Amino acid sequence: MIPRLGLIALLAFFSIGVHAQWLNYPTPGTPRTRDGKPNLTAPAPRAANGKPDLSGVWHVHPASVAEMKRLFGDDVTVTDVPGMEIDTISKYALNILVDYKADEAPMRPETAEIFRRHAAGGDPLGLCLPLGIPITGLVSEPTKIVQSPRMIVILYESDGTHRQIYTDGRALPKEIAQPAWLGYSAGKWAGETLVVESTGFNDKTWLDLIGHPHSEALRITERYHRRDFGHLDVEMTFDDPKMYTKPFTIKFTEDLWADSDIFENICNENEKDTVHSVKQ
Amino acid sequence: MIPQQRLLILCALLSTVAQAQWLNYPTPGTPRTRDGKPNLTAPAPRALDGKPDLSGVWMHQLIPLAEMKRLFGDHAGDVNVPGMEIETLSKYAVNILLDFKPRESPIRPEAEKIYRQRLTGGDTRGTCLPVGIPLASLLSEPFKIVQSPRLTAVLYEDTHRQIYTDGREFPKEFAQPSWLGYSIGHWDRDTFVVESAGFNDKTWLDVTGHPHSEALRMTERYRRRDFGHMDNEMTFDDPQMYTKPFSIKVTYELQPASDIFEYFCDENEKDSAHAAPK
Numbered sequence: 001m002i003p004r005l006g007l008i009a010l011l012a013f014f015s016i017g018v019h020a021q022w023l024n025y026p027t028p029g030t031p032r033t034r035d036g037k038p039n040l041t042a043p044a045p046r047a048a049n050g051k052p053d054l055s056g057v058w059h060v061h062p063a064s065v066a067e068m069k070r071l072f073g074d075d076v077t078v079t080d081v082p083g084m085e086i087d088t089i090s091k092y093a094l095n096i097l098v099d100y101k102a103d104e105a106p107m108r109p110e111t112a113e114i115f116r117r118h119a120a121g122g123d124p125l126g127l128c129l130p131l132g133i134p135i136t137g138l139v140s141e142p143t144k145i146v147q148s149p150r151m152i153v154i155l156y157e158s159d160g161t162h163r164q165i166y167t168d169g170r171a172l173p174k175e176i177a178q179p180a181w182l183g184y185s186a187g188k189w190a191g192e193t194l195v196v197e198s199t200g201f202n203d204k205t206w207l208d209l210i211g212h213p214h215s216e217a218l219r220i221t222e223r224y225h226r227r228d229f230g231h232l233d234v235e236m237t238f239d240d241p242k243m244y245t246k247p248f249t250i251k252f253t254e255d256l257w258a259d260s261d262i263f264e265n266i267c268n269e270n271e272k273d274t275v276h277s278v279k280q
Numbered sequence: 281m282i283p284q285q286r287l288l289i290l291c292a293l294l295s296t297v298a299q300a301q302w303l304n305y306p307t308p309g310t311p312r313t314r315d316g317k318p319n320l321t322a323p324a325p326r327a328l329d330g331k332p333d334l335s336g337v338w339m340h341q342l343i344p345l346a347e348m349k350r351l352f353g354d355h356a357g358d359v360n361v362p363g364m365e366i367e368t369l370s371k372y373a374v375n376i377l378l379d380f381k382p383r384e385s386p387i388r389p390e391a392e393k394i395y396r397q398r399l400t401g402g403d404t405r406g407t408c409l410p411v412g413i414p415l416a417s418l419l420s421e422p423f424k425i426v427q428s429p430r431l432t433a434v435l436y437e438d439t440h441r442q443i444y445t446d447g448r449e450f451p452k453e454f455a456q457p458s459w460l461g462y463s464i465g466h467w468d469r470d471t472f473v474v475e476s477a478g479f480n481d482k483t484w485l486d487v488t489g490h491p492h493s494e495a496l497r498m499t500e501r502y503r504r505r506d507f508g509h510m511d512n513e514m515t516f517d518d519p520q521m522y523t524k525p526f527s528i529k530v531t532y533e534l535q536p537a538s539d540i541f542e543y544f545c546d547e548n549e550k551d552s553a554h555a556a557p558k
Contacts, residue, residue, distance in 0.1 A: 028446045029430065048328035048429065055428060128408065128546040144442075148335060148428040149328065150309060155433065155440055161542075162433075162440045164424075168308045180542050264439075264458050268408040268546065 027259050031229055038258035040230025049149055052192055052226050057261055058254040059142040060090040067091065071098055084140050092250045093138035096208040096238070099250070111213060111243040118211025128267035130181040131159045132205025133198070133220065134236055134250075139209075143254075144262045152187060152194070157262035165196050176200040179216050196222040207238065215242040230256040310536050311507055318536035320508025324470075329429060332470050332504050337539055338532040339422040340370045347371075351378065365420075369487075372528045373418035376486040376516075379528070391491055391521040398489025408545035410439050410459040412483025413476065413498065414514055418530070419487075424540045432465060432472075437543035443474050454478035457494050472502040485516065493520040508534040 031042035047053040065087045068076050072094060077086050091098050097105045107115065130136070137143050141157035150168035165185040172186050179202035187196040198220040207214055218240040225233045232254040239247040311322035327333040345367040348356050352374055356366045371378055377385050387395065410416070416436045417423050424435040430446040443463040450464060454477065462478035476498040485492055496518040504510045510532045517525040 025448060025451075028448070055430070130542075130544060146426060146428050146431055146433045148426050151335070151426050153426050153433050153435065153440075155442070160439060162435055164435070170305060170308070178541075181544065182542060264460060266410060266459060 025259060025261070030258050038230070038256075040228065040256060040258065042229040044226040044228055047147060047149070051189055052194075053147055054145045054152065054194060054224060054226055054232065055147045057142050057144050057257040058232055059257055060093075060138050061253045061255050062088050063091045068094075071095075088140040090138040090252055092252065093135055093209055095210060096134070096212050096250065097248065100248075106245040106248055107212075108243060108245060114213045115211055118206060118213065130161050130205065131156075132181055132201070133163070133183065135206065135208060136161065137254075138252075141265070142257050142260065142262050155262055157265055159267065160265050167194075172197055172199050176216070179203070181205060183218075183220070190223075192225060194222075194224040196220075196224070198222070213243060214238070214240045217242045227253075230258070232256070305537065305539070307536060318508070318534075320506065320534060320536070322507040324504040324506055327427060327429075331467055332472070333427055334425045334432070334472060334502060334504055334510065335427045337422050337424050337535040338417075338510060339535050340418055341531040341533050342367055343371060348374075351375075368420035370418035370530060372530065373415060373487055375488055376414075376490050376528060377526065380526070386523040386526055387490070388521055388523060394491045395489050398484070398491075410483065412459055412479070413441070413461065414528075415484065415486065416441075417532075421543070422535050422538060422540055435540060437540050438545060450475075450477055454494075457481070459483060461496075461498070468501075470503060472500075474498075474500040474502065476500070491521055492516070492518045495520045508536070510534070 029045070031039040033039045045053045045055075047055075063071075065077055065085075068086045068091065071091055076094075097107070100106070131139070136156045136158050137154070139158050143157065144155040146153040146155065150166070152165040152167055154163040154165070156162065161182060163182045163185065165187045167187045167189075169188075170186055172184060176184070176199065179200055181202055181204065183198045183201040185196050185198040187194050189195070199218075201214065201216060201218050201220075203214060203216050203218075205214070206212060218238065221237045221239070223235040227233050233251070234254060235249060235251045237247050237249040238244070309325070311319040313319045325333045325335075327335075345365075348366045348369075348371065351371055352366070356374075366374075377387065380386070411419070416439065417434075421437045423437075426433045426435065430444070432443040432445055434441040434443065439460065441460045441463065443465045445465045447466075448464060450462065454462065457478055457480035459480060459482065461476045463474050463476040465472055465474040467473070477496070479492065479494060479496050479498075481492060481494050481496075483492070484490060496516065498517070499515045501513045502510060503512075511529065512532065513527055513529050515525050515527040516522070
């Protein structure tokens with residue numbers, strides 16, 4: 001169970017009350033039904049090189065309030081930040097190991113100790129630092145994929161970061177001289193699925209909002225499959241032998257937010273307000 | 281002339297010491313000379329739709345320290361932040377109106393007043409806010425263009441910008457001005473023309489503080505002359521602050537074996553915050 005106050009604080013940090021003015025712009029290239037609505041079950045589009053085109057504005061398919069209550073207890077719904085309701089985020093954002101029974105979680109004892117320390121308070125998120133992978137794509141804000149032939153970029157609204165996925169055939173570096181917040185990612189196509197391997201993460205980000213840790217040894221494998229125009233199936237496998245006894249996998253679907261967009265979110269602008277209000 | 285202290289502080293604020301993992305990775309698709317070096321005068325590449333492909337890591341063409349000293353005075357060379365030496369900045373990053381003689385500057389008196397205040401009063405904004413456009417591409421760090429059919433993304437080390445190329449026009453009104461504005465691009469033969477509006481008025485046009493209002497409209501004309509060089513003519517039209525539109529011309533050089541690295545100002549900020557109370 002998650003301490004209630006802790007959760008509220010976490011969610012409050014992510015709140016942004018912004019609505020981009022070009023939201024609802026009818027995006028060209030979107031297949032539509034007779035009544036003009038986006039046809040989300042139309043076939044997935046293809047890029048000029050014949051690969052599936054993953055470009056678009058995506059958001060993790062959120063859990064229902066009932067499901068979140070069942071998983072995390074009744075208190076989980078207690079947040080009053082508009083746009084940050086509990087049913088706008090993934091269950092994995094709250095607990096990356098939610099699929100495991102408590103005594104079957106593949107956490108090493110020393111990891112459980114770090115996790116308890118994180119969950120008890122040491123929240124690093126208020127400092128306007130990157131949320132990292134996977135959290136930044138599992139919260140209330142959408143992400144945007146921009147696919148070009150040699151590079152796929154993911155733009156995140158939640159913390160304003162961007163991630164580069166090299167698709168120019170390069171292999172991951174053998175040695176990592178400089179661990180990075182978002183790591184290093186290389187992708188290749190396996191049939192219709194984009195397989196992304198990532199390494200070179202620093203150990204400063206958490207895997208979820210309650211503080212499951214990872215080490216610099218973390219490797220992530222992601223498999224992206226655009227099932228149809230409106231749905232992207234994602235499978236993420238985390239392999240961090242220093243922290244977890246075996247690799248574990250989460251699966252979720254991202255929904256296309258047709259005719260929508262991401263907006264810029266400047267954490268320090270919000271932070272500045274906080275500082276000012278505290279002083280008064 | 282710019283007060284020396286002021287310039288030092290500005291530069292220190294923007295300093296990054298970053299080494300990307302994949303620096304010196306020989307980028308596939310780069311034309312090479314016989315000895316294996318990137319051929320920077322080879323023709324500009326084309327995207328699958330036949331348009332010039334502007335994708336790549338770019339850095340404005342550097343000018344010698346002597347030239348910077350000539351323009352901004354001898355103390356311009358005194359900056360001692362590694363990687364942030366004055367000759368790593370574009371001259372327009374220091375003064376966007378550099379090409380004008382003082383008497384011919386199109387700055388309105390009220391804009392001049394704001395500029396003077398900033399020159400002497402310092403930067404009272406938060407230290408980790410976006411530097412905005414055009415500054416983000418005129419400082420010591422390279423930027424990266426990723427061109428896809430309907431959207432061109434510009435990645436700076438700490439932020440990103442979207443340029444829509446799907447045929448849309450500007451929204452009728454900008455209910456919510458933003459730090460990086462709203463940009464739409466189209467091709468004029470081989471020149472990528474980007475028009476931007478919808479900026480907030482919080483960013484400065486240069487590090488010394490030339491202001492702009494929310495009425496700012498910007499037009500950029502990007503032309504990739506050859507594989508290794510891209511010219512950009514930027515025109516700023518802000519009738520509230522300037523009596524007429526003015527333009528700067530910048531040449532970017534491709535960084536063929538380089539990359540941008542992630543940079544999070546708050547990481548440095550966090551360190552200073554922790555250090556301060558002790």
